[in-house]
Amino acid sequence: MESTAKPKVAVHKFSSCDGCQLAFLNLGAALMQVAELVDFTHFAEAGPLAPDAAVDIAFVEGSIATPDDLQRIARVREQSRFLVTIGACATAGGVQALRNLANAGEWIAGVYARPEHIHSLDRSTPIAEHVKVDLELWGCPVNGRQVLGALRALLFGVMPAQENDKVCMECKRRQTVCVMVTRGRACMGPVTRTGCGALCPSFGRDCYACYGPAENPNTAALARRFEGLGLVPEAVARRFLFINNGAPAFRDAGLKSGERHDG
Amino acid sequence: MDETQTRKVNIHVPVLARVEGEGALHLRIRGDVIETLMLQIYEPPRLFEKFLEGRSFEEVPDMVARICGICPVAYQISAVNALESLFGIDPGPWVHAMRRVLYCGEWIQSHCLHIHLLAAPDYLGYESAIAMAHDHPAIVRRGLALQGLGNDLMTLLGARSVHPVGIKVGGFHHAPRADDVAAMLARLRAALSESEALVRWTASIPMPDDEQTFTCVALRDAGEYPIHRGRITASDGLAIDAAQYDRHFTEYQVEHSTALYSQYRDQPYLVGPLARLNTSADRLPDVVQQLMHDTGVRWPSRSMFHSMVARAVEVHYALSEAAHLLENYMEVPAPAVAVTPRAGIGYGCSEAPRGLLWHRYQVDAEGLIVDARIVPPTSQNQARIEEDLRLSLQDFGLRHSDEELRLHCEKVIRNYDPCISCATHFLKLHAERL
Numbered sequence: 108m109e110s111t112a113k114p115k116v117a118v119h120k121f122s123s124c125d126g127c128q129l130a131f132l133n134l135g136a137a138l139m140q141v142a143e144l145v146d147f148t149h150f151a152e153a154g155p156l157a158p159d160a161a162v163d164i165a166f167v168e169g170s171i172a173t174p175d176d177l178q179r180i181a182r183v184r185e186q187s188r189f190l191v192t193i194g195a196c197a198t199a200g201g202v203q204a205l206r207n208l209a210n211a212g213e214w215i216a217g218v219y220a221r222p223e224h225i226h227s228l229d230r231s232t233p234i235a236e237h238v239k240v241d242l243e244l245w246g247c248p249v250n251g252r253q254v255l256g257a258l259r260a261l262l263f264g265v266m267p268a269q270e271n272d273k274v275c276m277e278c279k280r281r282q283t284v285c286v287m288v289t290r291g292r293a294c295m296g297p298v299t300r301t302g303c304g305a306l307c308p309s310f311g312r313d314c315y316a317c318y319g320p321a322e323n324p325n326t327a328a329l330a331r332r333f334e335g336l337g338l339v340p341e342a343v344a345r346r347f348l349f350i351n352n353g354a355p356a357f358r359d360a361g362l363k364s365g366e367r368h369d370g
Numbered sequence: 371m372d373e374t375q376t377r378k379v380n381i382h383v384p385v386l387a388r389v390e391g392e393g394a395l396h397l398r399i400r401g402d403v404i405e406t407l408m409l410q411i412y413e414p415p416r417l418f419e420k421f422l423e424g425r426s427f428e429e430v431p432d433m434v435a436r437i438c439g440i441c442p443v444a445y446q447i448s449a450v451n452a453l454e455s456l457f458g459i460d461p462g463p464w465v466h467a468m469r470r471v472l473y474c475g476e477w478i479q480s481h482c483l484h485i486h487l488l489a490a491p492d493y494l495g496y497e498s499a500i501a502m503a504h505d506h507p508a509i510v511r512r513g514l515a516l517q518g519l520g521n522d523l524m525t526l527l528g529a530r531s532v533h534p535v536g537i538k539v540g541g542f543h544h545a546p547r548a549d550d551v552a553a554m555l556a557r558l559r560a561a562l563s564e565s566e567a568l569v570r571w572t573a574s575i576p577m578p579d580d581e582q583t584f585t586c587v588a589l590r591d592a593g594e595y596p597i598h599r600g601r602i603t604a605s606d607g608l609a610i611d612a613a614q615y616d617r618h619f620t621e622y623q624v625e626h627s628t629a630l631y632s633q634y635r636d637q638p639y640l641v642g643p644l645a646r647l648n649t650s651a652d653r654l655p656d657v658v659q660q661l662m663h664d665t666g667v668r669w670p671s672r673s674m675f676h677s678m679v680a681r682a683v684e685v686h687y688a689l690s691e692a693a694h695l696l697e698n699y700m701e702v703p704a705p706a707v708a709v710t711p712r713a714g715i716g717y718g719c720s721e722a723p724r725g726l727l728w729h730r731y732q733v734d735a736e737g738l739i740v741d742a743r744i745v746p747p748t749s750q751n752q753a754r755i756e757e758d759l760r761l762s763l764q765d766f767g768l769r770h771s772d773e774e775l776r777l778h779c780e781k782v783i784r785n786y787d788p789c790i791s792c793a794t795h796f797l798k799l800h801a802e803r804l
Contacts, residue, residue, distance in 0.1 A: 122416060125390050125789075126439020126532040132487060133479075133531065135518040136511060142500040153487060154498030156387050172416075202436050203416040227415060248439060248532040306529040310536060310544035315432055317533070345425065350436070 114262060115162040117149035119183055121169025121176050122203060122231060126248040127194035128152055128168055134251050141255070144262070158182070164189045164261055166254065170196040170203060170231045170353075177228075177237065184238035189261055192234045193254060195247035199319055200353030202247075203231040207353065208362075233353060242266060245300055247317035247350045253302065270302045271322035274314050277305035286313055293333045293346055298324035298356070319351040326360035340364045376401035381772055386780065388488040388498070390440055390789040395759075395779055396626075399768055407763075409756050409783065411629040422742040427453050427539055427711055427733060434729075435533045437744070438789060440483065443476040443524065444722030445744075446537045447598050448729040452612070453539045454709075456716025456733060461707050465541040466598070467695045468705070472527040472536065473598045473720070474688035474695075478520030479531060480723035481643070481681040481688075484787045485572065486513030489678055492781050493575045509571065512564055516685060519561055523692060526554050541706025551699040558693040565686040566661060572682040573665035577675035582761050584672075584754060585634060586645035589721050595653040595687060596646055596721045602728075604634060605649055605670075612717035615728050621745065629749040638753035641725025642786065643680040644671060658687050674758060674785040681787075711737030722747050724787050748788045755786050 118128055131138060132153065145164075149157045158179070165187035171180060184190055192198045200207065207230045234240055242261075244253050260267035274296035278285065286308045287294040295316035296308060307314045320326075326347065333343045347361030379399035386393045391411075398406035418437055425433060430449045435442035447469055454461065486509070487499045496502040503510040521531035526546050528534020536542050589600030590609070603609045610618060621630040633639070648670035651659060662669055662683055667676050713735040719728045725747030732741040762782050763775065770778070 120392065124436055124439040126436075126442070129439050129532050132483060133517070133521055135514045138514065139500070139503050139510070142503070147498075147500065150498075151385055151387050151392075152390060153500065154388050154491060154496075156385060158385070201416075202421060202433070205421045206417055209420070231416075247436065248530075250530070303530070307535050307543075310529055312535065312538075312543040342426070345429065349429070349432075 113144065113146045114164065115148045115160070116145045116258070117158075117160070117162040117165045117183070117187070118147065118151075118153075119149065119158070119165060119167045119169075119179075120151065121167065121180070121197065121234075122172035123169030123194065123196045123201065125152065125168075127197075127246075130193065130249050130251050130254045134255070137251070137255070141258070145258070159186060161186045162188070164191060164258065166191050166193050167197050167234055168193050170201045170233060171237055172203065172228055172231045173226055174228065175226075180234060180237050189241045190234070190238065191242045191244060191257055191261070192240050193244045193249045195245065195317060195319065195350050196231075197234045198243045198245055199351045200231045200233045202350050202352070204353035205348065206231060208348070231353070245319040245351075246302055250303070270300065272301045273297055273321040273324075274299045274301050274303075274305050274308070274318070277301040278308050281305055281309065283308045286311060287332075287336075291336055293336055293338055293342075295329075295346060298326050298329050315349055316346075316357065317350045319354050320356035324356050326356055327363075330360055330364050377769075379768070379772060379775070381776055381779075383776055383780070386783065388491070388780075388784065390438075390787075393788065395783070397763075397775070397779065402768055404760055404763060404768070407756060407759055408626045409752060409759070411627040411752070415628050419742045419744060422731075422739045425739050427709075427731075427737045427739065430731070430739065431537050431539065432533075432535070434744070437746070439532050440480050440789060441476055441722045441724065441727075442533050443472055443528070443537070444720055444727050446534075447473060447720045448718050448722075448727045448744075449731070450537060450539050450718070451599060451720060452716040452718030452729045452731050453733070454716075455612075455718060456714050456731070457539070457709055457712050459540060459707060459709060461541045464700075464702050465705065465707075468527055468542060468545075469537070470598050471692045471695050472524060472534070474692040475520045475523030475527070475531070477597070477688040477723050478685050479517055479524060480520075480787075481685045482513050482517035482520060484723075484784075485568070485678055485681055485685075486510060486517070488787070489784050490575070492777065492784065493577075512568065516561060516564060516568065519557060519689075523554060523558070526550060538706060540709040543706070545702050545705040548699060548701050551696050555693060555696045555699075558689050558696070561689055562686070562693070565682070565689050569661055569665060569679065569682040569686050572679045573667060575678070577673070577678075578766070579673070580675055580762055580765060581672040582674070582758060584757075585637065585639040586648045586670075587634060587639045587641050587726060587750070588646045588649050589719065589726060590650055591653065593653075595691070596650055597691075598720050600721070602719065602726065603649060604639065605645075612719045612728060615717065615719070615745075616730075619745075619750075621749070627752065629752055630745075631753045632745065632750040633753060638757045639750070640674075640754050641747045641750050642677065643684050643723075643725075644674065644677045645725060646721060647671075647680045647683060654687055655690065658683065658690065661686065674782065677785045677787070711735070724748060724751070724789055726750065746789070748786070751786045751788065755783055755788065758782055758785075
């Protein structure tokens with residue numbers, strides 16, 4: 108049959124909110140066009156179930172958080188030509204990586220009456236910490252443009268161009284007035300990777316870094332600027348230790364600010 | 371396999387497809403008796419209640435959105451309701467109207483996703499909406515277009531539909547421009563004939579006759595259909611404020627689930643679209659009520675198989691309500707009121723697409739979160755789903771093939787549109803016939 112000749116694509120979910128898969132499921136009419144181009148062999152939320160089938164491209168949402176996840180991600184890697192992480196959870200551990208900085212066992216005991224029934228790893232970690240990743244798409248959530256762009260490029264056998272610019276560049280391109288300069292907001296734009304379209308500043312509010320660290324982010328200078336805006340060190344730390352707290356550049360900056368507070 | 375006297379069935383669905391999140395079903399049948407039936411939610415807990423501790427109240431809407439990619443607005447609204455009530459703030463009619471419009475967008479998006487991509491393929495005999503689209507292109511196209519309109523409505527007020535960035539404690543960060551609102555209003559009005567056709571189409575799909583007795587729990591409001599606010603009510607007459615929830619509803623943990631169970635008067639109960647329609651249909655405009663009755667379904671309905679029609683009715687209503695609220699739109703210079711935090715405990719709830727979503731925050735004088743508790747709709751429905759499966763399977767007949775039993779179970783489960791990402795705190799069928 109004709110359909111067997113189409114490239115095979117899988118969408119896998121690990122620990123996440125399901126929001127990045129929606130980059131596919133919210134495509135509207137384009138979703139049906141994509142389904143003409145590729146075969147979704149595994150995409151549990153959309154229906155097809157074949158988690159262990161060999162595919163050309165595997166999109167992976169979510170972080171590694173359970174002992175079972177470790178085995179699943181190894182099988183996904185073995186069966187996939189290209190492995191693409193989608194979103195902050197798969198790429199940096201997600202907001203749930205905040206537990207890496209705390210005592211996860213105590214936290215589980217705080218939420219569940221019988222913590223012994225909860226099978227969870229102490230740390231929530233990105234996919235690349237466990238297997239080779241061919242392409243990382245940042246964002247919380249990733250959008251349709253990113254996943255379609257990656258899919259198109261990979262189907263043509265090339266890697267998509269990575270956006271490493273800062274959100275500040277995007278604001279300038281869009282002629283959005285700077286919310287830090289004009290409103291004194293603690294905007295994460297100067298250290299955050301673009302890709303969202305600089306949505307928060309266009310709404311008159313501070314960027315909160317859901318696309319992760321940009322190339323060469325000067326986090327120390329930004330932390331000092333935040334203090335200049337009147338943020339206490341603890342509040343500065345929370346700015347870095349948020350959606351992408353597991354990304355090394357943000358984790359280090361956040362912990363450093365937190366130490367200043369402790370000291 | 372031993373088929374001599376008593377048939378032993380062991381059904382194990384390790385990953386439930388077409389649900390949001392990860393769950394499994396274990397079913398063990400000996401002869402005519404269901405020995406074990408477990409809806410297993412194994413998605414790992416993400417411990418949001420703990421992340422929230424020590425955060426500023428201002429960070430809460432962006433944090434809690436991350437609990438669910440499909441209903442982030444529900445989390446944001448329940449949170450701001452709780453915090454604003456604690457701080458003694460009423461953000462005023464403009465904010466209430468726009469939050470309701472944003473929430474309508476989420477209902478339209480989430481319900482259309484569920485009807486077309488998750489539920490309908492069961493009834494038309496397809497593995498997925500993608501497969502269904504080959505034979506029913508117009509149906510799928512209409513569904514995806516309505517879903518897209520819901521997403522665009524959310525984008526108008528939230529800049530994007532997944533983890534939108536518009537809502538803050540006190541109001542909104544941004545007011546949409548009048549010409550963008552006018553363009554959206556025209557699209558909403560044009561879609562009303564499509565959503566009306568959607569209601570009639572869902573009602574025309576043959577459904578099993580499966581009447582059961584259950585208590586419906588939903589918000590109710592004096593003047594409007596429950597979406598972004600209201601008092602908690604039950605079909606047995608209970609009417610309480612969000613602060614009294616704990617006195618009437620209890621959460622408990624079971625070994626096979628990372629989602630906590632809920633009960634009301636020691637019994638399972640239903641939340642969601644059917645519970646809302648069963649208790650607040652009188653709050654819908656006359657034309658929507660007329661359309662409900664034209665479907666031939668007798669309301670209130672005791673059959674969970676009417677939940678798809680209920681979702682379609684809510685899609686139609688949400689479109690008309692959003693159009694109504696945007697009719698006389700005025701841009702405001704400051705779409706939020708000033709906020710001064712205050713120490714204490716705040717309670718808030720709203721009607722997520724899947725049902726009642728309750729939040730409780732303890733806050734200190736600086737506005738930092740001391741303690742947080744969140745009870746999502748799917749964990750409240752969990753016990754009701756298991757009860758429904760038992761009754762429905764007995765009624766369906768246990769002599770059906772494993773494959774037929776599995777499909778029936780999946781249909782029952784999908785009637786609740788369980789969102790496991792939210793609840794984990796969904797489905798593989800593990801069925802055993804002994």
